[in-house]
Amino acid sequence: MRVIPTGETLGATIEGLDLARPFSDDEFEGVVRALGERGVVRFPGQTLTGRQLADFSARFGELEINVANTHQEPGIPEVMILSNIVEDGKAIGLADAGQDWHTDMSYSSTIAFANVLYGIKIPRRAGQSLGATEFSNMHAAYDGLPAEMKRDLEGMTVLHDFNKFWEMMRREKGSKRPPLSDAQKKAKPPVSHPVFLTHPITGRRVLYANPGYAVRINELPQKESAQTLAFLFQHQLKAEYRYAFHWEERDVLMWEDIGTIHNAVADYGPHEHRLIKRCQVMATRFQPEEE
Numbered sequence: 001m002r003v004i005p006t007g008e009t010l011g012a013t014i015e016g017l018d019l020a021r022p023f024s025d026d027e028f029e030g031v032v033r034a035l036g037e038r039g040v041v042r043f044p045g046q047t048l049t050g051r052q053l054a055d056f057s058a059r060f061g062e063l064e065i066n067v068a069n070t071h072q073e074p075g076i077p078e079v080m081i082l083s084n085i086v087e088d089g090k091a092i093g094l095a096d097a098g099q100d101w102h103t104d105m106s107y108s109s110t111i112a113f114a115n116v117l118y119g120i121k122i123p124r125r126a127g128q129s130l131g132a133t134e135f136s137n138m139h140a141a142y143d144g145l146p147a148e149m150k151r152d153l154e155g156m157t158v159l160h161d162f163n164k165f166w167e168m169m170r171r172e173k174g175s176k177r178p179p180l181s182d183a184q185k186k187a188k189p190p191v192s193h194p195v196f197l198t199h200p201i202t203g204r205r206v207l208y209a210n211p212g213y214a215v216r217i218n219e220l221p222q223k224e225s226a227q228t229l230a231f232l233f234q235h236q237l238k239a240e241y242r243y244a245f246h247w248e249e250r251d252v253l254m255w256e257d258i259g260t261i262h263n264a265v266a267d268y269g270p271h272e273h274r275l276i277k278r279c280q281v282m283a284t285r286f287q288p289e290e291e
C-alpha cells in the first residue's frame with residue numbers, strides 16, 4: 001500500500017489496496033493515518049459490490065441508515081444511491097445531494113466520521129470529468145483564525161439545523177423537494193456541538209461549523225452570533241484551504257467529516273449521467289474528545 005499526497009492542502013491517492021478483500025490491521029491503521037493527515041483519500045480502480053462497499057465502510061464505525069430515504073441499494077439500506085439517472089420515469093437515486101458547502105450529519109447528536117463514495121458512472125464533457133467534489137480543510141481554517149477569536153469562542157457551542165440546508169435547496173437551487181413536515185422537523189430537532197473539536201485522529205483542534213447547517217452560536221446575542229458565523233463561513237472557504245477532487249470511474253473516495261467541509265459541484269446536465277454509491281460512517285468508533 002502506497003500513499004501519494006496530492007501536494008495540495010488535502011487529498012492523497014492510496015494505491016495497492018483492493019477494497020473488495022478484507023485487509024490487515026496494519027493496512028487499516030495506514031488508511032486511518034492517511035485520512036488524518038490528508039482528510040480526503042482516493043482508492044483508484046476498484047470493483048465493488050454494494051455489500052463490499054458497506055463491509056469496507058463498516059470497519060470505520062457504525063453505518064447510518066437513512067430511514068426516510070428511498071434511494072437505497074436493494075437489501076442493503078446502508079448503501080445509498082446518488083444519481084440523476086431516470087429509468088422508466090423513476091429516479092434511481094437522489095439527484096441533488098449536497099450541492100452547497102456543508103458537513104454531513106452535523107445536525108445529528110452522533111455526528112459523521114467519514115463518507116465512502118464509489119464512482120460508477122461519472123459524466124464527462126470535452127474530456128473533462130464533471131461533478132467534482134470540493135473540500136475545505138478545517139484543521140487549517142482553525143489554525144488560521146485570529147488568536148483572539150480562538151480564545152473568545154473556546155468553549156462555545158453552535159446550533160446545527162437540518163432544515164437550514166433543506167430550505168436553502170428549495171429557495172436558491174430550484175429543488176422540488178417539499179418543505180419538511182412538522183413530524184419530520186420533530187424527528188430532526190436542531191442540536192449543538194462545540195465550535196472547536198479535537199480531531200479523533202490528529203488530536204488537533206478543528207473548526208466545526210459549516211454554512212449548510214450552522215444557525216446560531218448559542219452563547220452569543222443574536223446579532224453577534226450572526227456576525228461571527230458570517231465571518232467563519234467566509235474564513236473557512238479561503239482559497240488556500242480548498243481542494244477539488246475530480247472523479248474517475250471506479251474511484252472510491254473516502255473523506256473524514258470532522259476536519260473537512262465539502263460541496264458537490266452541480267456542473268452537469270440531466271442527460272450527463274452520474275451514478276455513485278455512498279456509505280455514511282458515524283463517529284461511533286472515532287469520536288471527537290468533547291462528545
Ligand SMILES: [Fe+2]
Binds near residue numbers: 102103
Ligand atoms: Fe455531503
